[in-house]
Amino acid sequence: MAGEMRAGGPGGGDPGAGARRGVASGAGEGAPGGWAGALVMVPVLLLIGGVVLDVFGPVPYGGLPLLSAGPLAACMVLTFRGAAITAAGACVVSVCVDVLVGRPLTALVVDLLDVAVISGIALWLKWVVQSQGQRFAAVRAVAEVAQRAVLPPPPARVGAVSVATRYECAYAEALIGGDFYAVRGSPFGVRALIGDVRGKGLPAVSTMAVATSAFREAAEQAATLRELAEYMERALVRFAADVGDQPDALERFATAVLVEVSEEEGRVRLYHRGHPPPYLIRGGRVTTLEPSVPGLPLGLGMPEGVAVSGCDTFPFDQGDYLLLVTDGVTEARDRHGVFYEPRTRLADREFRTASEVVDTLVADVTDWTGGQRHDDMAIVVLTPLSARSPD
Missing domain, CATH: 1.20.58 (Methane Monooxygenase Hydroxylase; Chain G, domain 1)
Incomplete structure (x- = not known):
């Protein structure tokens, strides 16, 4: 940062740097130069x-x-x-x-x-x-420290899966946003989550804390991704009820994609809840993994069955990269107002590690927007590893 978290790769940044830097009150507050x-x-x-x-x-x-x-x-x-x-x-x-x-x-x-x-x-x-x-x-x-507490960087390797993540704030001066992610091992495979809470600031951080805490608690117990999402749904609905006297209580919902990597089967399962779909990078081709049945965001409190989406399964072998992003990536625009498209911008590129995918994507989005992004972005990249892989 200002607004940057790194994990799963070299050169990790300090996510609290922006908070400690504060807000300058004039051009002459620092050492003058130029x-x-x-x-x-x-x-x-x-x-x-x-x-x-x-x-x-x-x-x-x-x-x-x-x-x-x-x-x-x-x-x-x-x-x-x-x-x-x-x-x-x-x-x-x-x-x-x-x-x-x-x-x-x-x-x-x-x-x-x-x-x-x-x-x-x-x-x-x-x-x-x-x-x-x-x-x-x-x-x-306070917001950044709170986010660091509820959004710790995951390890570079979970099970037989290499993990790389990044959180980028749109503005150094902005309050922290509500993008979040988590990765956790389970008896059912490596499970990951990426999502985006509506709004910014401390209300978004508190909602994000509930969502990520519910994921970490249920990731090792829920037999399916649908059960895991339902657990998170109930947690967010309870939280909204607890803060029901606040003006934004009814708007505390989150989009999300839940992921389960089956190391033995060589497959990845995806469960969508109103979030931008992930991308599969394989041999220079980038494919959008669209949901067969789109679902509604978590925390809306919809009747049972209304918000249910389908769980989709895709092949996921060594050399493949699963790219999970928030809308800060997919809605990034250039000076002509054209949206950033990972499928074309990342195509025909060779990657050696998950961290390299993250670094390339962040640099390319920054170049695409001319450094003038208007939304935070969170990125998670997963790739299977062999038992002897050093990554």
Whole structure:
């Protein structure tokens, strides 16, 4: 991150980096460099220009607007302390210039009040923005820490399956989203989950925590993916009932795809609940694994049987890669508004590891959007391994 989690591959990122970085209150908060260093000089140049126009300009008081603009510019490019020093300097300069040109006391007081009032307003606005930024950073830090607690990176290998995951936030400044994933071994094979909770922020994280906790608890016990999904459905419905007095309680649902890799059979089973379908990468071809019977999202509390989808089975052998994504990938757009299509963008490429698939996809989506994504994205890649495989 800002907004990045990695697992199952080299070069894992720190998902809490964005929270610790906080929100800068101005271009001058960090060490100036390049354009930032030049911007720091703007307030000084405005004060110098004001003095020159007042002393040598053909029109009286011609430099007063520049003297007043100096503190305003300082509030945009300097720290609060630096802006306050600039404001005090502008007031002193205004008095000195009026004394130098011999203006009467009344004009001196009026000029001083003009600069002082504008400086005071600018400093107050900077304080408000800075305070809001600090509160925002604190809320974002809590959300990211909460997400790390409920969304720990899975191991690089579960059973005979290699696992690679990534979580990417759309904006460094945004609250954490509701995309989630989990991978767990079970007596029935390696089971995985990817999903997306409606909304963002702490409400989404709390709903995500319920969904992933229910998955981890039932993954080793539920005999089928349908039973596993029903367990998650009941957990989300109970949670919605528990927070029923909150305005968004009725909207706390999640799309999901549940996966079961049968190592002995060489097959993968998929159970869809309103989520974008996975992709199978095999020999340079990318195939969309569409559900035979689409299902409704989890947590809607629909009557028994209404939201039931079919469980589909596909061959899954060594060298195959199962790619699970959220709509942050499939709905990523280029500058012409064209959606990203993994089937064509990842076709005819050779991959050696699951981590390589993840890295390639993230880089390609970033290139496709020009770095201007508008939604978070979660990615899970699974691939079968031989017993002696080092991956």
